[in-house]
Amino acid sequence: MIPPAALSVHLAIGQAYSWSVFKKPLESAFGLTGTASALPFQLGIVMLGLSAAFGGTLVERNGPRWAMFVSMICFSSGFLISALGVALGQYWLVVLGYGFVGGIGLGIGYISPVSTLMKWFPDRPGMATGIAIMGFGGGALIASPWSTEMLSAFGSDLGGISKTFLVHGLVYAVFMSMGVFLIRVPREGWRPPGWDPAKTAVRSLVTTANVSARNAIRTPQFWCLWVVLCFNVTAGIGILEKAAPMIGDFFANTSTPVAAGAAAGFVALLSLANMAGRIVWSSTSDVIGRKNMYRVYLGVGALFYLVIALAGDSSTLLFIVCAMGILSFYGGGFATVPAYLKDLFGTYQVGAIHGRLLTAWSTAGVLGPLIVNAVADSQEAAGRSGSSLYTTSLYIMIVLLAVGFLANELIRPVNPVYHEPPVEEEAGQQGPLAMRGEA
Amino acid sequence: MADGQETSTGFNPLMLLVWAWVGLPFAYGVYELIQKVAQLFGG
Known part of the structure; x- marks a missing residue:
């Protein structure tokens, strides 16, 4: 159940690649240029890189469930803040919400399942991480038609975009929560049957x-x-x-x-x-x-x-x-x-x-x-x-x-x-020696 | 939010639900994508 847990996060945050769906409606509703309507996405990608680079150590220390939880909160909150911003006619809130807050969710979510998957599948680490990262590519496939249909249903004016963002925030929170609940770290020393x-x-x-x-x-x-x-x-x-x-x-x-x-x-x-x-x-x-x-x-x-x-x-x-x-x-x-x-x-x-x-x-x-x-x-x-x-x-x-x-x-x-020196393992801690025993 | 630890990856009935949770939206996305690809070759 670890691969689908990882997929639930990556399929959600992969929505970022379908931001273009919102560009035209936002440009019409706020009177924005194309450059301005791209800002939430661009800031989101910058925050993805920064949060992955600077948050990676925290993710390792606190584990994948913590990371997925943080990702879920940030990514969903990003949509909710954006919904509020559109409802109030304040575009800067969309940039702050989707770009800054949501972008942190992208970065932490992207790296959250990687090391856990490789610990569960030490015999096929490429396949294991490939499944999750394929989800990031697949996220836009789901979000693009789904967001388009939702905008058609609610309308492309301020009220319609706001409702669309609100539904996105709530649905993605529920969708990603499955990953938060199911992700597990294998016990130390675990290895696949028959694997040497x-x-x-x-x-x-x-x-x-x-x-x-x-x-x-x-x-x-x-x-x-x-x-x-x-x-x-x-x-x-x-x-x-x-x-x-x-x-x-x-x-x-x-x-x-x-x-x-x-x-x-x-x-x-x-x-x-x-x-x-x-x-x-x-x-x-x-x-x-x-x-x-x-x-x-x-x-x-x-x-x-x-x-x-x-x-x-x-x-x-x-x-x-x-x-x-x-x-x-x-x-x-x-x-x-x-x-x-x-x-x-x-x-x-x-x-x-x-x-x-x-x-x-x-x-x-x-x-x-x-x-x-x-x-x-x-x-x-x-x-x-x-x-x-x-x-x-x-x-x-x-x-x-x-x-x-x-x-x-x-x-x-x-x-x-x-290389890390071989040290005696402290109770309850995962350290170099334990990892070496698995590898 | 401490992580639990498991000792096995054995199959259980929850597995079907969990894969459907991610598999159905993914299938919807692939279906929509194929519709668009058809435009490239169908004109």
């Missing part, structure tokens, strides 16, 4: 030792992995953020231009690839190893980009297949990284280390759209159109993926000087 930890540790990068979060960020391995994650996410977000206009522009000068309705289908297809990649590729990493999996994400991902750049607007199908491949690697990169961290640093404070690594996501969230939009704008200003708007940014992505590939190659086992 010695066999897992045979791979050169899989450690049986433990590294604290404080020490982990002092290792080159952490920063190599930071570069790997950052550039893999940058490459995916570059397409994801501009998917609908991108496919339209790409084939605008051909005999088969892509209509707006079809572009929406392309966006949906990318969401599916993103979500499927999270479970399929992270599970595959349990078999072929984390380093090899990232070789595929970065190496084959660069090849997909190269094919798009060389093929140009010659084939819509080829473009769609390559974009889906890139997005599946984008999702897979997110889902595989907790297991990679566990391999390198052990399970001792893997949640806290994961939180610190997610700053790479925040960086990529700025970098990816910046590259694609800046290049497209400059090409358009130079009088170009069609696929040539994106050719330069495609080659930039290939370079970034190549740098990420090199960073992955540089990852070696962590120097034992960073």
Whole structure:
């Protein structure tokens, strides 16, 4: 029951990716610009990174149930404060509620089940975290049509938006509470029947030792992995953020231009690839190893980009297949990284280390759209159109993926000087020795 | 909010309810997504 407990939190907080549903109604009701209506989402993503980075140690100390409870309170309160803000005509309350308070719920909720899942499934940590992180990708699939229907039912004026936010806050509180009630930490020394930890540790990068979060960020391995994650996410977000206009522009000068309705289908297809990649590729990493999996994400991902750049607007199908491949690697990169961290640093404070690594996501969230939009704008200003708007940014992505590939190659086992010393276990405490006994 | 500790992951009837709790909304989301994907190939 641990995977569905984790899913109940990730499916809820994954709603963040469907914020765009509220943009138009908010712009009409408050007279906002597009930039202003994006503020709650942007602040939410910034708070996700910050709360995951700074709250990771608290999550490790207080456990997953505490973390899920905090996430549930913050995420639901964010909607309730936003409902009040809309009802009072005070947009700043929406930014504060959804962005700041709700964003803390996003960050704490995102990392809350990670280390617990890996303790329950030490034999398949990639699959275990893949299930939960797939939920984050799937959350928008649920929220997007659900929120749209609710706005249709209540109306898109201030009263209707307020009621919609209110219902979201209450429903998500109930939905996430299942995870809070059911999440459990396995007893110390627990291991799956028939699983021999010695066999897992045979791979050169899989450690049986433990590294604290404080020490982990002092290792080159952490920063190599930071570069790997950052550039893999940058490459995916570059397409994801501009998917609908991108496919339209790409084939605008051909005999088969892509209509707006079809572009929406392309966006949906990318969401599916993103979500499927999270479970399929992270599970595959349990078999072929984390380093090899990232070789595929970065190496084959660069090849997909190269094919798009060389093929140009010659084939819509080829473009769609390559974009889906890139997005599946984008999702897979997110889902595989907790297991990679566990391999390198052990399970001792893997949640806290994961939180610190997610700053790479925040960086990529700025970098990816910046590259694609800046290049497209400059090409358009130079009088170009069609696929040539994106050719330069495609080659930039290939370079970034190549740098990420090199960073992955540089990852070696962590120097034992960073390992936690084997200490006698205090009663009731989980420490390095206990974790070592499990691994 | 201290965490409980369990000793096994054995199946129990609650399992069905718990998976339905997350599985049904997820199935709804996937259904809606497939409808949109059909627009890409259906025109």
